[in-house]
Amino acid sequence: MFPRPIEQTSRSTQIMYKVALPIALFIWLFPLLGVALTSLRPASDLAQGNYFGMPSSIAFENYADVFRNSAIGQYILNSFKLTIPVVIGVVALSTMTGFALGIYKFRGCMAVFFIFVAGNFVPFQILMVPVRDMTVNLGLINTTAGLGLFHIAFQTGFCTLFMRNFIKGLPFELIEAARVEGVSEIKIFWYIVVPLMRPAIAALSVLVFTFIWNEYFWATVLTTSASIQPVTAGLNSLNGQYVAQWQLVSAGSIIAALPPVLMFFLMQKHFIAGLTMGAVK
């Protein structure tokens, strides 16, 4: 193990390490803690210039205020309406593409695979004008469907890479045995491969949920009204609306960040497995 395990070092080093850990964490998360604290500060504190001292009281009403006086409840609902179908769509498409590219050897197999991989790296701006134009022509501009369809298509790139690499790691003998038994390819996919892919599907679902929930650029390009916009775009317009009302902006930020944060802490193992895929060989 590198570095040398702290247990093998001197007593004083061990104590220093245990003291340094919380201090380092405090510094690292400092901006976030500041915002969390601000979100609980009554407006009167901010008006009197009490930004950093103890709040005169804990103001949970900031959170109630944000819900009462802004569309944040609607934005959050919009985000769920967008994110959940996208996760389902992406997982469905990429399980199939990953299966095709991981199991079969055919002409053009590598070329198709690398188009998915390369497409996943392009800057969004080169897609912006044509995709927006197409969405307008389909009558889907400023709809959840229009934004969701794009996300499903784009995320398929990364997810195909992920699924294909996972399927490559499955025992191929299983599939060959099934073929010898005369099981059709579609049944192999559904009854043999899909059940084995549950960990990959879980990891991808958590990742895609977070990516889409946090996505901002396409939300501003393809949606405009508060009844459709997801919470990232909504939060930005809230920021314009609440100039200098930092306690409300902070409360809104914390609310918007909550779903992916909960997802991360509940599904941590899957989340990290998904993100670090390929970091070891």
Added chain:
Amino acid sequence: MSAYWKTNQRRLAPWLFLAPGMIMFAVYVIIPIFQSMWLSFYDWDGLGAKTWIGTANYVELFDDEAFTKSLKNNVLWLVLFMLAVPIGLFMAIFLNQTVRGIRIYKSLFFFPFVISQVVVGLIFSWFYAPNFGLLYQVIEFFTGTGIAVLADEDYVNYGIIAAGLWPQIAYVMILYLTGLNNVAADQIEAARLDGAKGWKMLWYVIIPQLRPATFIAVVVTVIGALRSFDLVSVMTTGGPYGSSRVLSYYMYEQALSEYGYRMGYGAAIAVVLFAIMMIFISGFIWKMWRDETER
């Protein structure tokens, strides 16, 4: 029909499974790339007729100071974003221990990556805010006069890049933590017996074994640097006086914001950004291709 399927299914099945994903990806990603390239030779307001103007959009880019400034800022982003790789590595080394509670520490250090860039932008705007922002006050305490980072042409880019580095370092750290977990223990023991430790151990034994993690860390950091749109949009909208624009944001401004609907000109900017990205993408793909065909 079913007889044909029975004999040929091994040949047909892959295309059947690929079709939905491939069609979606082609329609929304691959074809638009070429449409944008084509569009960059036109003058178009997004509604009326398109007029062919040849390379006029690209010629205009040369004399466009806002474009040059954005391009320079993109280079600055790329260079400074690379700091995420060594910093992330050192944080991973710092946290790669087995003391009690370390798992919670690791997740909390990773935390910034889970939050949306919009929220990160707001958090740092608060941190930098003039008069009451924490950084402003700290600077004021030490030097007597505070600096409003986001309103200052000299500092604004560094301010935004620092905000971008925060989640990026967290991501790199988690990649390296996974990598460190898989470093061969026997090699470390052998090196220890030979008297290697500290920096030498890190440089000659550990880092070579972390190469897959380093590759992914560099890939995601380059992509992250060139995609920098959200933070600029949330923190400064390109200001003050356009000094924090990057290509991705300038393109959006030209094509879609209140500054005008110059779709062709925007497309030309996007093509330049794409060309820069292509240099890196082809490098990544070349390496991945080599790894795939070697096995």
